[in-house]
Each structure stands twice: as C-alpha cells, then as structure tokens.
Amino acid sequence: MLRTLYDKLWDSHVVHAEEDGTALLYIDRHLVHEVTSPQAYEGLKLAGRRPWRIDSMVATADHNTPTQGWEKGIDGIADTVARLQIETLDANIREYGALSYFPFLDPRQGIVHVIGPEQGATLPGMTVVCGDSHTSTHGAFACLAQGIGTSEVEHVMATQCLLQKKSKNMRVVVNGQTGKGVSAKDIALALIGRIGTAGGTGYAIEFAGSAIRALSMEGRMTLCNMAIEAGARAGMIAVDDTTINYLKGRPFAPREDQWERAVAYWRTLTSDSGALFDASIELDAGRIQPQVTWGTSPEMVSGIEGAVPAPEDFADPVKREGVERALQYMGLTPRTPLTQVKIDKVFIGSCTNSRIEDLRAAAGVARGRRVADNVKLALVVPGSGLVKRQAEAEGLDKIFIAAGFEWRQPGCSMCLAMNADRLEPGERCASTSNRNFEGRQGNGGRTHLVSPQMAAAAAIAGHFADVREIL
Amino acid sequence: MQKFNRLEGLVAPLDRANVDTDAIIPKQFLKSIKRSGFGPNLFDEWRYMDHGEPGMDNLRRPLNPNFVLNQPRYQGASILLTRDNFGCGSSREHAPWALEDFGIHALIGTSFADIFYNNCFKNGVLPIRLPKAQVDELFAQAQATPGYRLGIDLDTQTVKRPDGLALRFEVDQFRKYCLLNGFDDIGLTLRHADKIREFETKRRIEQPWLFA
Numbered sequence: 001m002l003r004t005l006y007d008k009l010w011d012s013h014v015v016h017a018e019e020d021g022t023a024l025l026y027i028d029r030h031l032v033h034e035v036t037s038p039q040a041y042e043g044l045k046l047a048g049r050r051p052w053r054i055d056s057m058v059a060t061a062d063h064n065t066p067t068q069g070w071e072k073g074i075d076g077i078a079d080t081v082a083r084l085q086i087e088t089l090d091a092n093i094r095e096y097g098a099l100s101y102f103p104f105l106d107p108r109q110g111i112v113h114v115i116g117p118e119q120g121a122t123l124p125g126m127t128v129v130c131g132d133s134h135t136s137t138h139g140a141f142a143c144l145a146q147g148i149g150t151s152e153v154e155h156v157m158a159t160q161c162l163l164q165k166k167s168k169n170m171r172v173v174v175n176g177q178t179g180k181g182v183s184a185k186d187i188a189l190a191l192i193g194r195i196g197t198a199g200g201t202g203y204a205i206e207f208a209g210s211a212i213r214a215l216s217m218e219g220r221m222t223l224c225n226m227a228i229e230a231g232a233r234a235g236m237i238a239v240d241d242t243t244i245n246y247l248k249g250r251p252f253a254p255r256e257d258q259w260e261r262a263v264a265y266w267r268t269l270t271s272d273s274g275a276l277f278d279a280s281i282e283l284d285a286g287r288i289q290p291q292v293t294w295g296t297s298p299e300m301v302s303g304i305e306g307a308v309p310a311p312e313d314f315a316d317p318v319k320r321e322g323v324e325r326a327l328q329y330m331g332l333t334p335r336t337p338l339t340q341v342k343i344d345k346v347f348i349g350s351c352t353n354s355r356i357e358d359l360r361a362a363a364g365v366a367r368g369r370r371v372a373d374n375v376k377l378a379l380v381v382p383g384s385g386l387v388k389r390q391a392e393a394e395g396l397d398k399i400f401i402a403a404g405f406e407w408r409q410p411g412c413s414m415c416l417a418m419n420a421d422r423l424e425p426g427e428r429c430a431s432t433s434n435r436n437f438e439g440r441q442g443n444g445g446r447t448h449l450v451s452p453q454m455a456a457a458a459a460i461a462g463h464f465a466d467v468r469e470i471l
Numbered sequence: 472m473q474k475f476n477r478l479e480g481l482v483a484p485l486d487r488a489n490v491d492t493d494a495i496i497p498k499q500f501l502k503s504i505k506r507s508g509f510g511p512n513l514f515d516e517w518r519y520m521d522h523g524e525p526g527m528d529n530l531r532r533p534l535n536p537n538f539v540l541n542q543p544r545y546q547g548a549s550i551l552l553t554r555d556n557f558g559c560g561s562s563r564e565h566a567p568w569a570l571e572d573f574g575i576h577a578l579i580g581t582s583f584a585d586i587f588y589n590n591c592f593k594n595g596v597l598p599i600r601l602p603k604a605q606v607d608e609l610f611a612q613a614q615a616t617p618g619y620r621l622g623i624d625l626d627t628q629t630v631k632r633p634d635g636l637a638l639r640f641e642v643d644q645f646r647k648y649c650l651l652n653g654f655d656d657i658g659l660t661l662r663h664a665d666k667i668r669e670f671e672t673k674r675r676i677e678q679p680w681l682f683a
C-alpha cells in the first residue's frame with residue numbers, strides 16, 4: 001500500500017492499538033521545559049513511579065528565564081514565582097535525570113525547539129513530544145513531532161508512550177520561487193490566511209513542493225513551527241540532502257559507525273508517490289508577498305501591499321464580530337494601508353524566528369541603518385546560547401547594536417512575556433513570533449506577526465514597510 | 472482521572488470564535504507549579520477590569536459586568552457554549568484545569584483545537600462537538616431563555632434540550648470508556664508494559680542511534 005510520510009512515521013511507532021483505533025505510540029524523544037513539567041513530575045512522584053527511559057529526555061529552562069542580568073546568576077530573576085519554577089525543574093532533573101539538561105545560564109541553553117535540532121537531539125524517523133504546542137517545529141526533520149498537555153507529559157514519562165488516535169493526512173504543496181524579501185514565515189502566514197487557524201484541525205500536514213525543497217532547515221523549522229497555528233498538531237517535511245547535511249556532526253546525531261545506516265533509513269522517510277492525502281492545498285510561492293497580521297488571530301493577515309479590512313468585508317456574522325473586536329483591540333481603522341501603521345516596539349526572536357539564518361536576514365536589513373525615533377525598544381533575542389555565539393562570531397550583534405537594537409540573552413522572552421520583556425497596554429509591536437492573541441506579549445499589547453526582515457524594516461521605518469523596497 | 476457520566480446544568484454562551492488558551496488562562500498564571508487554583512483566573516483579561524497577577528486577592532478585583540460569566544443569570548453555569556476552534560493556541564493543560572476549577576464540566580461547540588480537546592478528557596471535562604446549525608440553535612435558546620439548562624449523558628452520547636429534543640454527539644469509544652470509569656491512563660497503559668519493552672528492544676537493534 002502506498003503510504004504518506006505521516007503514515008510511515010505512525011506505523012513505525014504503534015506498540016498497541018485499541019479497537020477504536022486509539023494507539024499506544026512509542027516516543028523516542030521527550031523534550032522538557034519548566035512550565036509544563038512540574039505538575040507531571042509531581043504526579044509521577046505521588047504515584048511512586050519513575051521515568052521509563054531518561055535517556056529519551058532533553059530538558060531546558062526557557063519560558064521564564066530573563067534575557068538580561070545573567071551576571072547576577074539565579075538571583076537576577078526578580079520574579080520569585082518564576083524562579084521557583086526554574087529551580088523546580090533543576091530539582092526534578094537532579095532527582096530523575098535526563099539525557100541532557102541545559103539549565104538557565106548554561107552556554108547551550110535556549111528555546112527548547114531551537115536547541116533540540118541544534119544538538120541533533122531531533123532526528124528523522126523519531127516521534128518527538130514536548131509539553132508545548134510548537135513542538136511541530138521538529139517535523140522539519142521528517143519526524144512526528146507533537147505538542148502534548150501536562151497529563152500526557154506525565155504519561156510519556158511513566159510509559160514512554162502516548163495514547164493517540166491517528167490524524168488525517170493533509171498535503172500543502174508550495175511550488176515556484178519566492179521573491180526576494182519573502183521567507184518561510186511569509187509562506188506560513190499566507191497559508192494560515194488561506195485555510196484559517198482551524199484549517200488544519202484534525203490533520204497532520206506535510207509540506208512539499210519546490211519552494212519547500214529550496215528552504216534551508218531553519219526555514220523549514222519556521223514553517224513547521226506555524227503548522228499548529230493552522231490548527232495541525234504536527235507539520236512535517238520529507239528527508240533530503242538538506243536534512244542530512246544539517247545533522248552531520250551534531251552532538252547527538254548518530255556516530256560515524258552508525259551514520260551510513262541511519263542515512264539509508266532516513267532516505268525512506270518520504271511520502272510514496274501516489275500516496276493518498278485526505279486534503280490538499282496548493283500555493284504559488286511567486287505570488288506570496290511579505291505578510292503582516294492586523295488582528296488577534298494569525299489568520300487575520302494580509303500582504304504588505306494590503307490594508308486593514310473592514311468588518312463588513314466578512315459575510316459570516318461570527319467572523320464579522322470577531323474582526324470588529326480585533327480591530328478595536330488592535331486600535332486600527334478600516335482601510336488604513338498597512339504601511340501607515342506605526343509601531344512602538346520590535347521583537348526579533350521566538351522558536352519561529354530566532355535561528356542564525358533569521359538573525360542574518362534581519363541584520364542584513366539593519367546594517368548601516370538606524371531604528372526610527374518613535375520605536376521605544378527593538379529587541380533581538382537569539383534562540384539559544386549557540387546561536388548567540390555564532391551571531392557574535394559573524395559580527396551580527398555589532399550591526400544590531402549600531403542600529404539601535406538591544407542584543408539579549410536567549411529564551412522565549414517577549415514571545416509570551418512570562419519574563420520581564422513585554423508590551424505595555426496599547427503598545428504596538430512588530431514581532432517575529434507566532435501568536436498575536438490578545439495580551440500574548442503583555443496585557444493590552446498589540447502584536448503584528450511578521451518575518452525577521454519585515455520586523456527589521458519596520459524598526460527602521462517606524463511603521464510597517466515593504467522590505468522589498470529596502471533590499 | 473476524574474469520572475464523567477451525566478451532567479445537568481446551567482448553560483453560559485460564550486459567543487466568540489477562536490477563543491485561545493491565552494484568553495482562557497493568561498500566561499502569568501502558568502508560573503504556578505500546582506494543578507489547582509486556576510479557576511479564579513479563568514478568562515482573567517475578560518473577566519476583570521484590572522490586570523491580574525498571581526497572588527492577588529481576586530475577590531477584591533473589579534469585575535467586567537459585560538463579560539458573560541459575570542452576568543447574574545449565568546452564575547453557577549457548568550456548561551459552556553462555544554464557537555469554532557475553541558482552545559486554539561498553546562498546549563497548556565492549565566486551560567482545562569481552570570475551566571474545571573471554575574465549575575465548567577462540559578463544553579459544547581462546533582470545533583475544538585486538537586491538543587486542548589485531548590487535555591479536556593484527561594481532566595474530566597467533556598468537550599462536545601455538534602453541527603453548526605445545532606450550536607446556533609443552542610446559542611439562540613440559551614440567550615433567549617434565562618435559566619437555560621441542558622442535560623448531558625455521555626453513556627448514550629446525547630445532549631438533551633429543555634424542549635425534549637435529544638442531540639446525539641460522537642466521541643471516541645476509548646476516551647468515553649476512560650471518562651465513564653475515571654480510569655488512570657497511565658495505569659491502563661502499564662498493562663501493556665511487556666509490549667512496550669518488546670517494542671523497545673526491537674527498536675534498539677534496528678535504530679541503535681536512538682538510544683544513548
């Protein structure tokens with residue numbers, strides 16, 4: 001039978017199946033962070049259980065960690081509740097162990113979805129879980145990577161398995177060539193604009209097509225990262241040379257004596273030609289403009305050449321009301337061209353766009369320019385300590401600092417504002433993160449999702465700008 | 472996990488699509504290392520006029536009178552009517568914890584985000600998917616009728632309206648069985664421990680690089 005990549009990944013992990021199709025899926029890699037794990041460890045403890053296989057676990061603290069004041073050590077975390085959560089993870093790892101732990105202040109610490117691939121802890125053919133919805137990111141490596149809730153975190157710890165029913169298959173084919181200034185982020189946003197934030201609900205999405213093949217691993221991770229924003233728990237991309245070249249030599253990648261064998265297996269991780277998908281979407285990469293969201297859901301998005309819509313553009317009453325509420329929250333007037341929308345802050349970071357390629361792209365726009373006077377804060381937060389070091393080796397930090405950006409320590413930072421980096425009520429931000437929900441970046445804050453280049457362009461202009469005119 | 476069998480309760484209509492988990496329980500409350508106590512901060516940004524932080528005395532905070540769950544007629548609601556894509560966004564299980572802690576034990580809507588849907592079952596909260604036309608009618612009836620109540624029976628998979636009409640819903644049989652019995656998932660899975668070990672041994676041989 002012809003099978004999709006998702007079918008293959010699924011089939012190769014089923015340990016047991018119930019009559020209704022609910023399966024026990026074996027989990028190869030369990031990524032852990034401080035926010036969604038404490039209750040799981042507590043549950044484990046209360047039941048007197050131990051983790052099934054600690055060498056499947058890789059942990060880090062990223063959501064709560066500050067992006068400055070690291071020289072003060074753990075005492076630099078002023079928020080005692082956040083600090084307790086970070087210390088709780090330290091204690092749990094001490095007690096139970098893990099394959100690897102990158103605690104706060106470790107030079108390799110960073111956002112869990114950045115460090116997994118960077119360390120080679122994410123490999124093709126794996127099932128990867130993490131108590132975090134953006135685990136879909138890892139699907140870029142042809143693995144079945146999914147976000148899970150805390151009860152499931154505990155379940156995976158205790159049993160090395162996840163109880164799950166199979167999703168349907170969706171293929172998103174992006175053919176053609178993206179124009180300059182158009183990145184994986186724009187492909188992701190354009191897709192969500194097309195199918196909506198519930199468009200992928202119940203599906204696992206495979207991204208395919210010439211424009212996807214042309215993406216670097218960083219770009220593929222950006223795209224799979226946003227699969228969850230399209231409603232799909234998992235996004236994935238087949239193995240090719242790009243995947244294999246990226247993995248070679250990473251700390252947890254197969255050693256030399258096993259490398260060839262691993263690669264031979266990985267090469268089979270593609271959809272069979274002619275395999276059936278339950279749904280198919282096609283996008284033409286050449287027609288995608290740089291994207292900017294204008295509302296409070298990632299599907300409320302437009303090309304930069306567009307304008308803020310009016311509620312009456314939407315026929316469905318629930319949608320219309322949603323748009324009305326969104327415009328009110330965002331403080332936007334219908335029909336305003338997006339290039340006239342002024343911003344207060346800029347955030348370049350998050351598991352969507354904080355990898356070296358993202359920082360290079362943003363620095364390319366910032367080089368030799370200055371952040372506009374009306375922009376109060378322009379933050380660059382690398383995804384990990386290693387990304388930061390690499391960027392510094394390339395002199396990107398100097399470019400950003402010279403242009404008036406702040407160069408910070410790695411972490412989730414203003415993506416969800418659990419630490420001190422946040423928007424004040426009413427502030428408008430050009431952000432490379434993945435969610436523009438109400439209050440996401442700070443109570444009352446207004447988030448516009450964009451690519452790193454578009455964020456840098458907005459920082460320089462003081463309002464959204466078409467980066468294609470700057471490049 | 473908590474059992475769920477039958478529920479008869481007051482219905483509150485939350486008439487918005489794409490209600491995300493950041494709205495259900497804002498991130499500042501995720502710093503807790505406990506599973507309980509999230510109820511007072513359910514829908515925090517919509518429910519209160521001020522900005523909420525952990526540790527505040529929620530009883531002294533100014534309520535937003537326009538928010539549906541603050542209206543006198545919906546006090547004590549245990550069933551929440553929702554629109555499309557409820558629970559989208561993060562995997563935080565704090566969302567169903569907050570709903571459950573507040574007293575919401577069932578949700579009825581057209582669609583739920585996958586991870587959230589899953590998390591509900593683990594916490595004795597039943598998310599029910601119904602066709603749009605039926606949900607529209609429930610909204611209309613709930614809004615028009617003070618004290619509007621529904622009866623939910625998981626065993627027969629029905630939602631019973633006050634006018635006697637029974638709406639049938641689908642649910643995975645395995646999930647239903649676990650919820651009806653309040654089974655501990657982990658305990659159930661560990662019955663297959665030998666199978667898991669067997670699978671693991673095979674995997675160790677076939678893909679040794681996956682094992683440190």
Ligand code: SF4
Binds near residue numbers: 063113352
């Ligand atoms: S960067 Fe943002 S989306 Fe990514 S894991 Fe951190 S908080 Fe979640």
